[in-house]
Amino acid sequence: MRPPAFWHNPPAAPGLAARLLQPLGQIYGAATARRVARSGYRAAVPVICIGNLNVGGTGKTPATIALLGRVSGAHVVSRGYGGSLSGPVLVDPQRHTAAQVGDEPLLLAAFAPTWVAKDRAAGVQAAEAAGAAIVLLDDGFQNPTVYKDLSLVVVDVARGFGNGLCLPAGPLREPVKAGLSRADALLSIGEADGQDRFLREWGHLIRLPHLRGALKPVQMGMDWQGQRVLAFAGIGHPEKFFASLRSQGAEIVRAVSLDDHQPLSDTLLRRLEAEANGLGAQLVTTEKDQVRLPASFRPKVLTLVVRLEVADWSALDAAIAKML
Template identity: 60%
Template sequence: MAAPRFWYQPKGLFSTVLAPLGWLYAMGTARRLRGASYRASVPVICIGNINVGGTGKTPTTIALAQKLISMGIEPHVVSRGYGGRLQGPVRVVERSHTAHDVGDEPLLIAAFTPTWIAKDRAAGVKAAEAAGAEIILLDDGFQNPAVHKDISIVVVDAKRGFGNGAVMPAGPLREPVDKGLKRADFVLTIGDQNAFDRALPVPRLRGSLKPLMTGMQWQGMRVLAFAGIGDPSKFFATLRSLGAEVIRGEALEDHQPLTEALMTRLELEGKTRIAQLVTTEKDAVRLPDSFRPKVLTLPVRLELEDWEPLLERLAPLLEK
């Protein structure tokens, strides 16, 4: 379901009425965090969030993996494989697995670095260790105690921030911000940095999502865009910033299946309005095979203003 609008507005009637349910949800999160953790033999970096939904964890994971590879370090990613049917642990193979098998995000990340899915995260980390991982990137799992984290990065949309500050269903949070940030080592804000003005008890990293220039000429192109990510409007805005004429943007639910019926409807609308279908990298891995040649993809990459604080924190762990 799409995030309720009141989550990102000052606290009002709905958030007040739902607050008791939020307290119960927060208590459940706190109870889960009391479990025992498996300590890996290699460093584990958790890329997670306090908000529900998408905040930019996947681009962050890819950017960090690429940075480590450039330093001669082999990272493996371990993910729960949200939306996939396989329990794991299993290594994601792009050519044989589908998003239905392993989830869309692991399938995308596997194009960059070895990626494992496992509903039991500790089992996934053990499999990655056995396969030669020199460092493990834990995709999500900030509220899961199964694996000890050496570094935890909380990713947040700079514009949306932590919303109204309430725990779901009263707000967009999985747990209260103050409690969550006590376990964090960094907060990474992505997007309009001037929009985020909250004081933080941990170092802040700043990043932005930049379109990957592939030679595609977007200027003046009529497009019918669709996206099932945390905030589809950001994708549509990126297309417009490149000069594309977005005749309509279809905002889908995060991870929403791209069924034949849905794609046929979009294809018909695109033909009627003489517009090219365009989507995100994450959505593209869920496309039915028959539609892959018909849809253009706009890839984006995360750029950090400064890697040094994170690399300095990581250096002692790599020396062990």
């Protein structure tokens, strides 16, 4: 489901609908504050949470992949959104499907041992027992069941913190000031112009180390210049994927935005294939969507791989070094 448009209004002008719903948002924010005040399981190894204040995608998975390249001996613990297994279970890409463990854990499992657990504390305990030297908690910033030694809040500068209000008046799980006060660092993801706009709007609330990064396509030997493509994406913000494709010179003759984590049914894939054939276009999708494709369909679809690039990791590297 697409979020209501007023969620993305400027905080100075949230709109009538947001103002009418604001009392409910205040109740939601207060409930979050009470929940996160509880103490949770404290692991014997450091736990780093990669979370957000917004509902929906902000770039946590690319941030987790990037962090895995900066620490050794890490295991990932994820709730496994959309998966049927309650866990704790160690994800095996050769055996498990996205329907069982979720698409993000399947993707992350290519980079590090990844555990799916609806009970995050049980997942952390399983990772410890399996020899994890450090645990990266994928999401769960508002979940009190695990003590976090370090929390990194990730935000997409294209949407920022929306209208600054909590659900259902806005896109936030908790107020920005309260959330950032509990975090150890903020990572904003987006191009330079978006970063500048984000700082103008929210910089007055940022009193913690602030990292800036952007998602950049990885050169895999594919020449996208002039390539006619039918692009489809079931991620938080499909438009970012389409923009990345265009930046590589691809000609998007049709862009299909799917819901985040939307199942890729046989009917949907047959329709997309027929449309691509009729347009003389190549099917292309994201890494996260690619892991949800049936094995028999994957050869028909190209994947644009992106990775997070951060100009200066020093603040986060120093904080991590203190924990180890």
